[in-house]
Amino acid sequence: MIRRTRWPLLAALCLFALPVAAQNFPDRPVRLVVPYTAGGATDVGARVLAEALAQVLPQPVLVENRVGGAGMVAAEYVVRAPADGHTILFNNTSHAVLRKVVPNAAVDPIRQLSTVSILSEMPMVMLVSNDFPARDGRAFMEAVRAAPGRYDYGSTGGGGTLGMAAMLFLRSTGLQMNEIPYRGGAPATLDLAAGRIALVYDIALTGLQTHKSNQARAFAVTSPERSAAAPEVPTWREIGVDAEMVVWQAIFVPVATPAPIKAALHAAVARVQAGEALRRKWAELGVDRVLAMPPEESDRYVLRDVERWEALMSR
Helix, strand or coil, X not given: CCECCCHHHHHHHHHHHCCHHHHCCCCCCEEEEECCCCCCHHHHHHXXXXXXXXXXXXXXXXXXXXXXXXXXXXXXXXXXXXXCCCXXXXXXXXXXXXXXXXXXXXXXXXXXEEEEEEEEEXXXXXEECCCCCCCCHHHHHXXXXXCCCCCEEEECCCCXXXXXXXHHHHHHHCCCCEEEECCCHHHHHHHHHCCCCCEEEEEHHHHXXXXXXXXXXXXXXCCCXXXXXXXXXXXXXXXXXXXXXXXXXXXXXXXXXXHHHHHHHHHHHHXXXXXXXXXXXXXXXXXXXXXXXXXXXXXXXXXXXXXXXXXXXXX
């Protein structure tokens, strides 16, 4: 069951207290910039949000895919955009490792972007090819352990949630597999369904759809508890993986964006996130927690995750 919070109601009430300039926001189309390819999990989440926001904002909300640099291309584009709330980055937990993956970037996405709101939390899904002979997660790990370096997994690199989950999985189990790089989750899943690779970790948004459509088998979710969207799928810990990972989605704006504009954006997010229709849609897509966390709390949340993942990647 999706947990409710106090944030949507409080943020929606704040809308009435905003300065006049913020109440007139936006005055032109809003661009929601996505770091990954169309059709992948991050893109799907962005389009769900964009469609909902377009119903409550006076201007269209357009999704724009800017792929490259492990997500840094999109982040740098938003950092350099006017700080007026009309250009927004939509990203997930992969944002937390950008500085590690692209250490010499021209911008610092953590210091130069401000979090408007954490939108959701969900697990990653361990997807195994239908052609792989193992019938469950433990048997899969036994087969991989017996043949180190024989099997391949799909990844968007260390800067994407697919790569982050795979890294945590392999480090926690000591297994050896070959990384096959992809530009997004969608092409990796296509190769998994075709049997060209053995394993992909995908965000529940799209991973559970892959499982339910029988394109691949879900052997585990990475969250501490089973997902309400697929209660038959065990957790990592249940199959013997001593780790956990929760993926969040969030929106970011340039750090110089005025607080009233961020508050107006947050109020719009809170309004749509509180709607029953959208909450049901998120639940169907595998989201365990629908949120509308306020800006300051969201910034603290992201910084905690940055510290965690940067420490993991420094080992």
